[in-house]
Structures are given as structure tokens and as C-alpha cells.
Amino acid sequence: MKRRHFIKLVGGMAMACPFVLHAQPLARVARIGFLGSASAPGSAKSVEALRTGLRDLGYVEGKNIVTEFRWAEGRYDRLSALVTELIRLKVDLIVTHGTPGTRAAKKATSTIPIVMAISGDAIATGLVTSLARPEANVTGSTFFxxxxxxxxxxxxxxxxxxxxxxxxxxxxxxxxxxxxxxxxxxxxxxxxxxxxxxxxxxxxxxxxxxxxxxxxxxxxxxxxxxxxxxxxxxxxxxxxxxxxxxxxxxxxxxxxxxxxxxxxxxxxxxxxxxxx
Structure with a gap:
């Protein structure tokens, strides 16, 4: 049987409040923290997709942004310690991969912006109470x-x-x-x-x-x-x-x-x- 590839675009939603990192040229190099729930090799394509999106907006690794990566290697119990490391590095924002990482980041900080690159239903999992007006320091993409x-x-x-x-x-x-x-x-x-x-x-x-x-x-x-x-x-x-x-x-x-x-x-x- 041949593989069949179905494409579903409905069901994913971008939350309504982007942060302002890219609103104007940066006067300094921005430091981004990336909190990954899996491994670096297994997430290479995802990281490259993020970097492509950043380059499209004029942000180039090593030029005007630096990314600090932390990987849980599937051990979700490590996420809290890893996000603490990122906070100590004084990152300007934290990009999370998945609900476990977003939960850990939200618990650790209420001031550093958190961008969910990917998340399950953010309301059902308690990350936000509204998609149209996400509160506090959490925004990003979620799907059902x-x-x-x-x-x-x-x-x-x-x-x-x-x-x-x-x-x-x-x-x-x-x-x-x-x-x-x-x-x-x-x-x-x-x-x-x-x-x-x-x-x-x-x-x-x-x-x-x-x-x-x-x-x-x-x-x-x-x-x-x-x-x-x-x-x-x-x-x-x-x-x-x-x-x-x-x-x-x-x-x-x-x-x-x-x-x-x-x-x-x-x-x-x-x-x-x-x-x-």
C-alpha cells in the first residue's frame, strides 16, 4: 500500500499577542533561550526552521542574536533545572518546544517572555486562559x-x-x-x-x-x-x-x-x- 499524506491546516492557532523583539532594530545582540524536551540531533530540522524564520526577519545567529540551547533528552523532570540555567544566563526570551517545557518555563519566570513554538491545547493544559488575549508572559502557537x-x-x-x-x-x-x-x-x-x-x-x-x-x-x-x-x-x-x-x-x-x-x-x- 502506498503511503498517503494528508495535510491539515485547520486546528492550529497562533495566539494573538506577539512580543516586540523584532519591532525595531536591536541596539545589542539579543540572547534567546531554547528549551527543548527532546535531543539536539532529533530536533535539528525544527531548530533550522526557527532560524529560517528569524533570518527572514533580519535576525542572524552570531550577528544580532545568540541562542542558548538546553535539551532534556526526553527526561521531562530535567526541564525545571534547565530553564533555571537559561534564566541565570539572562536570556531575553525563552522559546519552548512542547507543553512540558512551556509549563516549566511559566512556573520558573513571570517576567521573561515565553514563546511556545509548539504546544498542545494551551487552554486545556492550563498554560493560558484565553487564546485571543493570552495573559502574562506566554504566547505562541497551539493546536487542538x-x-x-x-x-x-x-x-x-x-x-x-x-x-x-x-x-x-x-x-x-x-x-x-x-x-x-x-x-x-x-x-x-x-x-x-x-x-x-x-x-x-x-x-x-x-x-x-x-x-x-x-x-x-x-x-x-x-x-x-x-x-x-x-x-x-x-x-x-x-x-x-x-x-x-x-x-x-x-x-x-x-x-x-x-x-x-x-x-x-x-x-x-x-x-x-x-x-x-
Whole structure:
């Protein structure tokens, strides 16, 4: 079966209040802190997309901006310490990758601007109370992950009508996972799909998760949103194929070898983060 690549632009939203770093030429070199939940190698394309967006606005690394990177390597318990390091470096703003990093940054500072390059539903996860008028020091792009993953169930059933049992690959340490599962369970019932959950905190647990799905008779897997998953799309696609599972994830997942890609343009969100 040929891979199918679906593009979804609806469902992502840019919050309404950009900060003013790019409103006028800087008199000094700005220091940006980047708080990554995954690894540097796995996030290289995302970082390059952010830099492209900054260059489009006239900001060039080493010329008028310097970026300090900190990587949690999938260990979300490290995020608080890493954001503290960035604050000590007196960064002008902090760019976060994912809900866990944004939560850690928001808890650590109420004065340094925080730009969410990517985040699950910012209201549902408690990051803001309004998208039109985000309060305090948090802004950026957010999208509605529960509905997105529910739609992925419909698509995998459409592409692979034989699918009877589907699982969500989920990171239990990621707060965006909590609202995803009920939404997917509700969507599975009218599709006459048995719904299952396979948990993994990172690459070290992928083999076990896929072996468990195969043992339980799962026909298809939905790759939910997580920084560690996004950094390992190629490995996940290979495991899905090896275990004869149909699979669906973000747009970039299909580009990495997965069967179906459906979702917002993640790299596009990183480019847009420069606007804030």
C-alpha cells in the first residue's frame, strides 16, 4: 500500500499577542533561550526552521542574536533545572518546544517572555486562559491535539478498512496525553474500533511498546504528539512496519516513512515562532 499524506491546516492557532523583539532594530545582540524536551540531533530540522524564520526577519545567529540551547533528552523532570540555567544566563526570551517545557518555563519566570513554538491545547493544559488575549508572559502557537488524534482514527479506518483494533502510542509523562485518550476512545466507538493504549517515555521503550501491541492483536497505531516521538519518527515507522501495523502520525511522520501523515505543519510552526 502506498503511503498517503494528508495535510491539515485547520486546528492550529497562533495566539494573538506577539512580543516586540523584532519591532525595531536591536541596539545589542539579543540572547534567546531554547528549551527543548527532546535531543539536539532529533530536533535539528525544527531548530533550522526557527532560524529560517528569524533570518527572514533580519535576525542572524552570531550577528544580532545568540541562542542558548538546553535539551532534556526526553527526561521531562530535567526541564525545571534547565530553564533555571537559561534564566541565570539572562536570556531575553525563552522559546519552548512542547507543553512540558512551556509549563516549566511559566512556573520558573513571570517576567521573561515565553514563546511556545509548539504546544498542545494551551487552554486545556492550563498554560493560558484565553487564546485571543493570552495573559502574562506566554504566547505562541497551539493546536487542538485531542480532536486531531480522533480524526486520525477515522483516516486510518478509511485507508485500512480491515483495521479492527487500534492503539495510541502515548507518553504518560506528557500532560497533553491526558485529554487525548478520552477523545480517541469516544471516536473509536462509532467506528467500531477496539481501542488500546501503548505507553513509551522514549526510544528506550519503543521496542517493548510495539511488541506489546503485536501480542495484543493491534492492527494500527496512532502516534500521538510528543517531543521524543517526533524526534524518532523514522525509528517508529520502522517498528510499525516490522510489526505489520498500519500507522498514522504528524505530517513529518509520513515523510519519515510512516504510512499516513495528518496534522499541522510542525516545521511551519517553528518558522512562525520567529514572528512572536
Amino acid at each position: 491535539i485531542p480532536q486531531l488524534n480522533a480524526k486520525r482514527l477515522e483516516l486510518v479506518k478509511e485507508v485500512c478498512p480491515y483495521v479492527a483494533r487500534v492503539a495510541a502510542l502515548s507518553n504518560p509523562n506528557n500532560p497533553v496525553s491526558k485529554p487525548i485518550i478520552p477523545a480517541m476512545q469516544a471516536a473509536a466507538t462509532p467506528l467500531k474500533l477496539d481501542f488500546d493504549i501503548a505507553e513509551a517515555q522514549g526510544p528506550g521503550e519503543f521496542d517493548k511498546a510495539f511488541a506489546s501491541m503485536a501480542k495484543r492483536g493491534v492492527d494500527a497505531v496512532v502516534i500521538t504528539e510528543d517531543g521524543e516521538f517526533a524526534a524518532s519518527f523514522g525509528a517508529i515507522a520502522t517498528l510499525a512496519l516490522a510489526n505489520k501495523l498500519a500507522s498514522i502520525g504528524a505530517q513529518e511522520y509520513a515523510k519519515a516513512g510512516g504510512l499516513i501523515g495528518y496534522g499541522v505543519d510542525l516545521l511551519g510552526l517553528y518558522r512562525r515562532a520567529a514572528y512572536f
